[in-house]
Amino acid sequence: MQWYHYSYMRVITKHHKRRWHFYHAILPTAVFITTQIMHWDLAFILFVGFVQIPSLLSWNVHLDKRLVFTPRVVRFFTFLLLFLLTDAILVHVYGKVCSLLYLLLVILVHIACKAYETLIASGYVSLAKEKLKRMKNLQIIAITGSFGKTSVKNYLYQILQGKFTIYSSLNSVNTLLGLSQDINQNLDETSTLYIAEAGARQKGDIKAIGSLLEHHYAIITEIGNQHIEYFKDIDSIYETKAELLQSPRLIQAFCYDKNPLEPFYTELTDKIKLYPGQIRHANATLEGTSFELFLDNQWVAFETKILGAFNVDNIALAVLMGHYFDISIPQLQRLVAKLNPVPHRLHPLHINDKFIIDDGFNGNLKGMLESVRLASLYMGRRIIVTPGLVESDVESNTTLAKAIDSVFDIAIITGELNVSVFAQNLQRPQRVFLKDKGQLEQILQTITLAKDLILFANDAPNYI
Helix, strand or coil: CCCCCCCHHHHHHHCCCHHHHHHHHHHHHHHHHHHHHCCCHHHHHHHHHHHHHHHHHHHHHCCCCCCCCCHHHHHHHHHHHHHHHHHHHHHHHHCCCCCCHHHHHHHHHHHHHHHHHHHHHHHHHHHHHHHHHHCCCCEEEEEECCCCHHHHHHHHHHHHCCCCCEEECCCCCCCHHHHHHHHHHHCCCCCCEEEEECCCCCCCHHHHHHHHHCCCEEEECCCCCCCHHHHCCHHHHHHHHHHHHHCCCCCEEEEECCCCCHHHCCCCHHHEEEECCCEEEEEECCCCEEEEEEECCEEEEEEECCCCCCHHHHHHHHHHHHHHCCCCHHHHHHHHHCCCCCCCCCEEEEECCEEEEEECCCCCHHHHHHHHHHHHCCCCCEEEEECCCCCCCHHHHHHHHHHHHHHCCEEEEECCCCHHHHHHHCCCCEEEEECCHHHHHHHHHHHCCCCCEEEEECCCCCCC
16 A cells, blocks of 8 residues: 555556455455355464465565555554454444454445545645745745656756755655645745645646645656556646646746647746757767757857766756756856766666666656667676566567667566566567566676676566
8 A cells, every 4th residue: 555655446456466466355355254154263363374474474574665654554553453442342242243244344444544544634735835825935846747857856956056945845755745744844944945846646636736836837847658557648648747837826837848738828828938948969978968058049068977868858957947047157057067966867886896877766768768778888798677667558668678688788677567578579688587676686796797787777666
């Protein structure tokens, strides 16, 4: 439930390891019903003690991202305990009841938790909204899109921090409740600029975040097929992302010029600026990136240690916003040269005489193809560790697999989600398929050599 934001429908319909539904839900329920009908109480106790609990403990031990007993989980078990105590009292008063009613008990606990969590969430959102209204000098930038949200947020922070007292939402926090908690707990009331990401899994999500923030500036980065399994079609994604333009306090919006969003801002054309504008001589290598941007009727050269051709657009956007806020061109050039990479996004590292590119948080096709292209520039052995694309389609994973096939000497495919696609399309490199990443460190120690390049691409957790 933690992995899927406590949405039961997402657990049922989106979880990729279908057998877990059998092992951890269907089988225990079936055993419980059968043993109660047959009055085999001891059999159920033995099943729980010697099968279910050991399997859950073993499963948890092998997870690379362990379960956390969050306050929400603690509240769930508190409700469960209260219902069990109530049941025990009723049984004591009225005598034994049908054991199958315990299944109803689980449902009642979930209903009670859902109602309580909804109440808490509403309170968090109200508190956050009140706090933002108190901060009269605060300007807010909201960012949405399929790709580049976190990178743009980080580059904006680095470029604008000399101009404002800035706070940006933590890590990749981008949900209504997550942003509300972040505002309540971390946003200092002396801040003059707040930069927030807005994510979505369904229509209305961005609108709800916009209603909370009532932001002054909107950024819509490139939109693609990311999360297509939730929205079903690309037009629904466009419509949802365009909800960011509905803020009543909107002053200026920066929209990626290849997004077909014109139908959604026909009455806002004076507030829309398309980016990245005119760019020439873009060059992205393993040493860094350079490009020229047409700014103030002149071509201005920029150089940065940030990797990735797609980051030209992201950095150009940050430059355009810096220019909008009256930062001089020479100062913008200096700030771009000093930009630090976003952790886990084409982050180059030199460890144990190996060249590592940490691209663990890059989960879209365009970004992963760029990381593969950059790896192809390396003169030496190339190794990739990836589960492929998650929340994507077979066609995109096939494209990725073919690109990997042409570049890498060793391909380590983690998880089970895309094994069949990679097995069919990887012909040239040595292939290693890992169901989970528990053995990854040992395998890397065994097969890697000094001077190897290792690309960690879309480092998904074991449950994928």
